[in-house]
Amino acid sequence: MKNISKKITLIFTVMFFAVMLFLTFFAEKIHISLLPQVQASGVETKLFSVTATDENGNIMQYFTEKTAISEEKLEEGVYVLYTAEKNGTKRSFARQIFPEVSEARTEDGYCEVISGISFGDRIIISTTKELFDGCEVNVIK
């Protein structure tokens, strides 16, 4: 009886350490595989026309490059990528932003962004799963 209980204890010990060893190497990979896989790119810029009056009262029109977002994305909001530390490791998260836009439009349906998104931000352009504000993501590209 004692030999059987010792054998059971030994088997349980080996299984416990085998599981811990497996999780040591593969837990992070399993975690990442369950996250939304996203692709992100830099914020787009478009040329918007600006009208100004010079000192002689002449109306001048020129084009300037500004941060832009397509009208389609305005309604559903934009997911911006940011990095934060969670449980001792740096990870990527998605923040949902509803940017403030001006009335200016380009011909291909882009709006000028006044606030909410800045030039250095990375916007998620595609995802394998539905995102929500603050969710952790895995960036593929």
Add this chain to the structure above:
Amino acid sequence: MKKLIGIIFFLLSGVFLLPVAATVFFSFYSEGGFTADGYKDLLFDCFVFYPMFWNSVLYASAITLAQLPVVILCAFGFTWAKFRGKGILFIFYIILMMMPLQVTILPNYIGLRDMGLVNTPWGIILPMIFSPFGAVVMHQYMKNTDSSVIEAARLETSSIFRVILVSVIPQLRVCIFAVALFVFAECWNMVEQPMLFLTDKNLKTMSVFISEAGSYTGAVLFPSAVIFLIPVLLLYLFFSDSLEKGLTLGELS
């Protein structure tokens, strides 16, 4: 009367087991009910846990394996060697063993700093290898060994190591397992030394992780405590016979 004593011991054992039972219970219980979310948060969302777990295994195993030869040789010297000041030296060992950790930790830190061992695994392992507890306990067991076996071994060989290996260790096998279990449990549970001597998070132990569990996202405290007690529990279950025999050996002799 026997029944009453049995009931009292049953209630006492319940009191001792209550914290362990509560730990296991709360590891599966959260506000929503019974879930394994705590284990999910710990094992699949808290990756700093794994290096700390293996550090605990490494330090406890290394210290136990390294301390045993030191302890056996030291105890053999105290039992069989004849030299001046042996008694006083043994009393110093006992005083050192009874000193609280808070008294010795600062001199330990200064010594390790001067040797350049702070923030290294050796800073944890080396001081514990030369802990006096094992030597004192082993000496008490060695006093009860059969001296005729040792005398017979000394007729065969002049090597002290061979005498210890051939005649002393076989007699004390059970006691060695008991001391090894105590030493492993002591090293597994140590928290002050990793906290003070190690600054690199990748070198710290699970006991430090549990003490800092509140700073991690998710309900990781109770699941990590459950996983923390599994290795020592398994070791105890495996060596429980030896522990029982080892603790009573001195009395029988």
